[in-house]
Amino acid sequence: MFNPRSIAVIGASRDPRKAGYIVFRNLVENSKRLLGYKVYPINPYAKRILGVKAYPSITKIEEDVDLAVVVVPAERVPLVLEECGEKHVKVAIILSAGFSEVGNIELEEEVKHIGTKFGIRILGPNCLGVFDSYSGVDTIFLPYFKVLPDGRRLSSLPRPKRGSISLISQSGAVGVAVLDYMASEGIGISKFISYGNKVDIDETDILEYLLYDDSTRVIMMYIENIERGRRFIEVAREVSKRKPIVVLKAGRTPSGARAVLSHTAAVAGIDKIYEAAFKMCGILRVYTLEDLMDSSKALAYQPPAKGNNIAILTDGGGAGVMASDEAETLGLKLARLDEKTRQEFRKLKSSGAIVDFAITENPIDLTGSATTEMYEICLQLLLEDPNVDGVILIVLHHVPLIVDIENLVHRCSKLIKEYGKPTTVGTIGGSEMAILLRRMFNEKCIPAYTSPERACRALAQLVKYGLYLKRFS
Amino acid sequence: MFNPRSIAVIGASRDPRKAGYIVFRNLVENSKRLLGYKVYPINPYAKRILGVKAYPSITKIEEDVDLAVVVVPAERVPLVLEECGEKHVKVAIILSAGFSEVGNIELEEEVKHIGTKFGIRILGPNCLGVFDSYSGVDTIFLPYFKVLPDGRRLSSLPRPKRGSISLISQSGAVGVAVLDYMASEGIGISKFISYGNKVDIDETDILEYLLYDDSTRVIMMYIENIERGRRFIEVAREVSKRKPIVVLKAGRTPSGARAVLSHTAAVAGIDKIYEAAFKMCGILRVYTLEDLMDSSKALAYQPPAKGNNIAILTDGGGAGVMASDEAETLGLKLARLDEKTRQEFRKLKSSGAIVDFAITENPIDLTGSATTEMYEICLQLLLEDPNVDGVILIVLHHVPLIVDIENLVHRCSKLIKEYGKPTTVGTIGGSEMAILLRRMFNEKCIPAYTSPERACRALAQLVKYGLYLKRFS
Numbered sequence: 001m002f003n004p005r006s007i008a009v010i011g012a013s014r015d016p017r018k019a020g021y022i023v024f025r026n027l028v029e030n031s032k033r034l035l036g037y038k039v040y041p042i043n044p045y046a047k048r049i050l051g052v053k054a055y056p057s058i059t060k061i062e063e064d065v066d067l068a069v070v071v072v073p074a075e076r077v078p079l080v081l082e083e084c085g086e087k088h089v090k091v092a093i094i095l096s097a098g099f100s101e102v103g104n105i106e107l108e109e110e111v112k113h114i115g116t117k118f119g120i121r122i123l124g125p126n127c128l129g130v131f132d133s134y135s136g137v138d139t140i141f142l143p144y145f146k147v148l149p150d151g152r153r154l155s156s157l158p159r160p161k162r163g164s165i166s167l168i169s170q171s172g173a174v175g176v177a178v179l180d181y182m183a184s185e186g187i188g189i190s191k192f193i194s195y196g197n198k199v200d201i202d203e204t205d206i207l208e209y210l211l212y213d214d215s216t217r218v219i220m221m222y223i224e225n226i227e228r229g230r231r232f233i234e235v236a237r238e239v240s241k242r243k244p245i246v247v248l249k250a251g252r253t254p255s256g257a258r259a260v261l262s263h264t265a266a267v268a269g270i271d272k273i274y275e276a277a278f279k280m281c282g283i284l285r286v287y288t289l290e291d292l293m294d295s296s297k298a299l300a301y302q303p304p305a306k307g308n309n310i311a312i313l314t315d316g317g318g319a320g321v322m323a324s325d326e327a328e329t330l331g332l333k334l335a336r337l338d339e340k341t342r343q344e345f346r347k348l349k350s351s352g353a354i355v356d357f358a359i360t361e362n363p364i365d366l367t368g369s370a371t372t373e374m375y376e377i378c379l380q381l382l383l384e385d386p387n388v389d390g391v392i393l394i395v396l397h398h399v400p401l402i403v404d405i406e407n408l409v410h411r412c413s414k415l416i417k418e419y420g421k422p423t424t425v426g427t428i429g430g431s432e433m434a435i436l437l438r439r440m441f442n443e444k445c446i447p448a449y450t451s452p453e454r455a456c457r458a459l460a461q462l463v464k465y466g467l468y469l470k471r472f473s
Numbered sequence: 474m475f476n477p478r479s480i481a482v483i484g485a486s487r488d489p490r491k492a493g494y495i496v497f498r499n500l501v502e503n504s505k506r507l508l509g510y511k512v513y514p515i516n517p518y519a520k521r522i523l524g525v526k527a528y529p530s531i532t533k534i535e536e537d538v539d540l541a542v543v544v545v546p547a548e549r550v551p552l553v554l555e556e557c558g559e560k561h562v563k564v565a566i567i568l569s570a571g572f573s574e575v576g577n578i579e580l581e582e583e584v585k586h587i588g589t590k591f592g593i594r595i596l597g598p599n600c601l602g603v604f605d606s607y608s609g610v611d612t613i614f615l616p617y618f619k620v621l622p623d624g625r626r627l628s629s630l631p632r633p634k635r636g637s638i639s640l641i642s643q644s645g646a647v648g649v650a651v652l653d654y655m656a657s658e659g660i661g662i663s664k665f666i667s668y669g670n671k672v673d674i675d676e677t678d679i680l681e682y683l684l685y686d687d688s689t690r691v692i693m694m695y696i697e698n699i700e701r702g703r704r705f706i707e708v709a710r711e712v713s714k715r716k717p718i719v720v721l722k723a724g725r726t727p728s729g730a731r732a733v734l735s736h737t738a739a740v741a742g743i744d745k746i747y748e749a750a751f752k753m754c755g756i757l758r759v760y761t762l763e764d765l766m767d768s769s770k771a772l773a774y775q776p777p778a779k780g781n782n783i784a785i786l787t788d789g790g791g792a793g794v795m796a797s798d799e800a801e802t803l804g805l806k807l808a809r810l811d812e813k814t815r816q817e818f819r820k821l822k823s824s825g826a827i828v829d830f831a832i833t834e835n836p837i838d839l840t841g842s843a844t845t846e847m848y849e850i851c852l853q854l855l856l857e858d859p860n861v862d863g864v865i866l867i868v869l870h871h872v873p874l875i876v877d878i879e880n881l882v883h884r885c886s887k888l889i890k891e892y893g894k895p896t897t898v899g900t901i902g903g904s905e906m907a908i909l910l911r912r913m914f915n916e917k918c919i920p921a922y923t924s925p926e927r928a929c930r931a932l933a934q935l936v937k938y939g940l941y942l943k944r945f946s
Contacts, residue, residue, distance in 0.1 A: 006782065007621050019873075047664065053846045054648070055741050058652075058710070062488065064793070069502075097841075098830075101830070102829075102830035103830075128628050137515065142871050142872070142873065143873075146870075146876050146906055147876070148876065148877065148878070148879070149876075149877050149880075150878075154873060154903045154905035154906045154909065155900075155904040155906065156870060156904055156905075156906040157871050157904065158904055168793070169791075171789065171790060171792075171794075172841070173528065173788070173789030173790065173791055173793025173841065173869050173872070174789060174792060176869075176871050177792070177871060177901030177902050178681065178901070179788070180871065180901065180902030180903060180904045180907060181901060181902050181903050181923075183903075183904070184902065184903025184904055184907075185903060208656065216597070220793060224791070224794060228901050248795075250791060250794040250798055251794055253798045253801035253802060254798065254801065254904065255797040255798065255800060255801040255806075256794050256795075256797040256801065257796035258797070258807075259797040259836050260794050262790070262832045262834055262836075262838065263790030263791065263793065263794055263832070263838065265791065274594065287798075287802075287834050287926065288799070288924065288926040289795060289796070289924040289926060290924050290927070296857040299621070302876050314495060315734030316646030316647060316648070316650070317644060317646065317732070317735070318642075318643070318644025318646055318647035318695060318697070318723060318736065319644075319646060319647060319650070320627075320732050320736065321644075321697060321723040321724055321729050321732040321733050321736055322647075322721075322729075322761070322762060324726065324728040324729040324731070325723055325724065325725050325728065325729035325760075326761070327724045327728060328726035328728040329479075329726060329760075330631035330728065333728075334731075337816040342753050348509075357571075357574070357575035357576075357734045359736070361735055365735065365736065367729045368570075368645070368646065368931075380841065381660045396646050396649075396650050397619075397629060398492070398615050398629060398646065398649050398650060398653065399615070399646070400492075400616075403620070403622075404617050404621065404622050405621070406621070406622075407622075416501050428650030428651070428653065428654060428762065429630075429646075429652060429653030429654050429657065430654050430656075430657025431627070431628040431629055431630065431631055431653045431656070431657055431660060432627035432628045432629075433619055433629040434657075435652060436627060450654075451761065452761070452762065452807050453761040453762060453764040454763070
């Protein structure tokens with residue numbers, strides 16, 4: 001599915017507005033760029049599409065076909081799937097909609113039956129399929145750009161760069177929206193899988209696949225229900241020991257569950273059972289889209305924490321208070337600094353390396369007099385302190401002496417990497433300085449957020465995952 | 474304080490790196506631009522500053538001075554304040570730090586005493602003072618721009634445009650960070666007040682002032698403690714009936730309270746008492762910086778709701794589920810649509826105006842086939858429904874037929890204004906389309922957010938405030 005040698009796009013189209021065109025074009029372009037798989041357009045009415053010879057049926061292709069991407073109207077799916085069977089295709093991604101999600105249950109059963117008969121593994125139907133940043137397989141039939149009536153060409157669904165997060169989404173729309181966010185934030189992806197009505201391949205199969213996928217280090221899931229609960233738990237348990245799984249399970253309230261029933265015709269289930277199951281297998285559950293994205297970024301960029309004692313370093317007292325409140329709410333503890341650290345802080349004050357009215361109890365407040373040097377020296381003390389398991393670094397760039405933020409980011413991130421203690425960054429604001437500051441930290445894999453609380457929640461996930469891993473060490 | 478005819482900047486400086494320069498320059502420039510107040514630089518060593526005649530002491534100015542802005546070192550503050558007293562200055566904003574916040578309690582007492590003796594109202598010390606977007610009074614001594622070592626000139630603390638939100642902040646750093654955010658988001662401000670150590674003017678005085686300030690319609694507060702609790706409640710009660718107050722009370726946990734003690738030497742107090750007091754006087758309490766900003770934007774842009782029955786309109790089922798979950802968690806109800814509305818939806822389906830697989834139970838899901846026309850017609854039905862008190866409008870722009878977003882925003886916001894029912898917008902993503910979509914909605918005063926849950930939380934505040942107001946109607 002992710003590394004086919006050859007792909008047939010059944011329903012490839014010459015009309016740029018059609019899904020069959022977008023998918024075929026993306027595959028052809030990525031294939032050229034990456035010197036990858038071969039792509040065959042299947043269309044009984046076209047001789048060539050984008051210069052590539054078209055076939056009236058997949059059965060007319062002489063070479064083997066590993067993967068079929070199906071974009072024909074729902075009622076034609078059984079026929080083309082039969083042909084895939086004759087052709088011994090291994091996997092079919094059925095993008096077409098119009099099955100159980102609109103009440104067409106019989107048609108879906110037929111598709112399922114054909115898959116079983118020929119041993120074709122099926123992803124979908126009613127899905128967006130997959131995006132693999134490494135192999136270039138991209139079946140998302142939504143355009144990168146849109147052109148407004150006034151002629152402006154705006155990015156609409158940029159694909160994220162290569163990275164270590166994989167995203168499994170029961171909702172295609174939520175999935176691509178997260179891709180949009182990741183691309184814009186510069187967060188890399190490994191694989192995206194939208195599995196729609198899951199007649200065959202489901203969340204558990206995908207999770208199991210990702211366990212062995214070396215380019216995936218963090219797994220992000222949006223799900224509305226889980227079909228094979230017992231097996232899911234078994235698999236998730238194994239995965240969690242090696243890679244964190246962050247799950248947004250929607251339909252957690254009665255209102256949400258009713259909405260799930262309308263949306264995917266799935267039974268959202270009793271939330272307490274999900275909660276318990278997730279806990280059992282080390283899944284990091286989040287409750288909002290923002291937390292899903294924030295947590296995954298932190299887990300992709302930073303190591304898990306060894307304990308829940310954290311330190312906060314700030315140049316604004318109020319931001320330190322907010323982070324402290326959030327930390328305690330999340331079950332984190334403000335580390336009691338080691339005697340040696342306290343001594344060092346006293347020395348820094350008496351030598352004038354930090355201002356004498358700086359607060360050197362955790363949260364450490366450098367005040368509006370903060371400089372890059374003060375940040376560096378204090379961050380080092382905190383990272384060195386054996387009582388500190390992780391750090392929330394708050395940088396409000398507005399203070400007078402924080403100007404050369406590139407240097408600040410360089411020095412701080414060097415230390416953070418050196419000590420290997422998880423650190424997240426909290427900033428506030430949308431000015432050019434604020435945006436650049438966050439981008440520079442993110443580029444150094446120090447996850448930066450737009451509020452002290454978000455930085456705190458992200459660190460809390462690194463703590464939670466670290467504590468889970470401890471059970472097995 | 475906000476509309477002085479004349480201002481003396483005591484400690485005005487010629488050195489561009491100094492607070493005394495930044496404040497003086499901002500005041501002079503704003504005064505020219507707005508044809509406002511007169512500004513006098515006070516500096517015994519300078520003849521002229523920025524071309525304006527300097528005075529060695531405020532007492533040497535012949536004309537009356539309404540407001541003194543004090544930026545001299547802490548130990549010189551008593552002396553210059555005495556001179557302000559002789560000059561019959563009404564208000565002094567003391568920006569200087571180095572008082573009780575660093576243990577210098579005696580000096581602070583002296584300042585307080587001088588103020589009382591001469592009847593000078595004092596804001597501060599250890600504060601950023603005020604910013605008034607209407608009169609142009611701006612004592613924030615932090616620069617608009619910063620210049621990086623490579624020569625790039627980046628916005629660092631842009632001032633927000635004129636608007637209807639006023640911000641009271643016990644923390645200067647948090648205050649300016651919020652200003653940065655507001656400016657970048659295009660959210661307007663009326664007045665910003667940072668009151669620091671509050672030797673005289675405190676949060677209650679400011680709140681009372683804002684009650685009668687016509688340009689303030691929403692009040693946003695960051696506080697760590699309240700001094701005169703009883704009076705605060707009396708005032709807040711009166712204010713809440715006319716303008717919503719959104720409060721982030723930091724130091725709500727033991728860790729946070731300890732941090733408050735270090736930060737402002739204030740006692741954060743028992744949080745349950747604050748919680749009860751806020752509830753009693755209709756204050757909308759928030760727990761994170763993001764909610765503070767999101768709620769204030771919603772309250773500034775949209776009317777309060779008449780009840781807690783909301784409708785959700787989306788083009789992505791998953792986003793609708795997430796919003797439903799969040800709504801129920803916040804105590805909102807998914808409105809049961811009126812029979813007439815249901816009938817209309819059925820008609821829309823049979824006429825083909827909306828696709829027949831659209832979900833017309835609340836949350837309404839137009840699916841990936843959504844068009845601007847479908848959004849318009851369905852939004853109108855929901856706004857018209859007597860069972861619906863407010864709407865969460867979720868627009869995921871990635872779907873194929875949502876292209877002309879300007880038209881979409883225009884049509885939807887026209888309807889929302891026409892019906893006067895509070896509506897918030899949820900989007901996802903950071904692509905150019907996503908950013909433009911949010912900006913256009915925000916410009917039409919339809920508050921737009923980066924996730925379904927944030928849009929939901931914002932609407933919940935409009936509901937909460939609306940229900941509070943109902944008590945008095």
